[in-house]
Amino acid sequence: MFENSKSLEEYQNRFPTWRLNLILTIIQKKVEKSAVEKRELPLVWSYMHMFSTMQVAKLLALRRGLDPELASLTCAFHDIHTLLTGSTENHGVNAAKHIREIVLEYNQNSRGELPEITEEEVDRIINAIAVHSDKKIIANDPLAELLKDVDSLDSYLHGLIQWKESGRIPRGNKVLKEFNIDFLIEE
Numbered sequence: 479m480f481e482n483s484k485s486l487e488e489y490q491n492r493f494p495t496w497r498l499n500l501i502l503t504i505i506q507k508k509v510e511k512s513a514v515e516k517r518e519l520p521l522v523w524s525y526m527h528m529f530s531t532m533q534v535a536k537l538l539a540l541r542r543g544l545d546p547e548l549a550s551l552t553c554a555f556h557d558i559h560t561l562l563t564g565s566t567e568n569h570g571v572n573a574a575k576h577i578r579e580i581v582l583e584y585n586q587n588s589r590g591e592l593p594e595i596t597e598e599e600v601d602r603i604i605n606a607i608a609v610h611s612d613k614k615i616i617a618n619d620p621l622a623e624l625l626k627d628v629d630s631l632d633s634y635l636h637g638l639i640q641w642k643e644s645g646r647i648p649r650g651n652k653v654l655k656e657f658n659i660d661f662l663i664e665e
Contacts, residue, residue, distance in 0.1 A: 497592055498554060500584055500589065509561060515564075518564060518566045521561075528556075531553035531629060532554055534553075534628045536549060536550050538624055542656075551603060552603045558580070562576055606621040610625045610626050613644055613645030629646075630647075630649035630653070634650045647663050
């Protein structure tokens with residue numbers, strides 16, 4: 479597992495992605511087993527959105543002084559209910575059971591020498607995801623705010639119509655400004 483490094487300590491001093499990579503492997507296996515026929519959103523959209531939000535989240539987390547691995551794990555899980563069931567209804571709140579099941583699989587069977595995903599991390603992820611759909615409300619949690627911002631910008635980057643009343647436009651513009659990109663999403 480650590481072919482390119484000498485020790486677990488050396489891994490921990492690098493930009494961390496191995497826990498995330500193993501979680502993605504578990505998610506992929508669960509999606510393959512779920513065999514959902516009727517989906518509100520195409521499976522390919524769910525995958526594209528998951529991967530692109532994870533990458534933007536890492537960068538924005540670094541910019542904001544947050545843990546990039548925790549941010550990317552949060553994005554990997556943020557639409558997990560939709561990915562596994564095909565349903566978008568209350569997907570943020572309904573994600574908790576899937577997240578706990580996947581993290582349990584990781585911690586008990588998949589992690590090898592990698593650190594566990596702690597209960598504190600799981601709670602932070604679940605709390606951020608539970609509120610991510612309401613873009614108009616400012617959350618009291620930097621991780622939830624990051625997720626809302628990344629989700630907003632990513633939907634624009636994938637070409638989705640940005641409804642003014644959704645609250646996504648100001649969030650997307652905020653992220654662009656943070657990255658010093660001189661471009662505004664039109665309302």
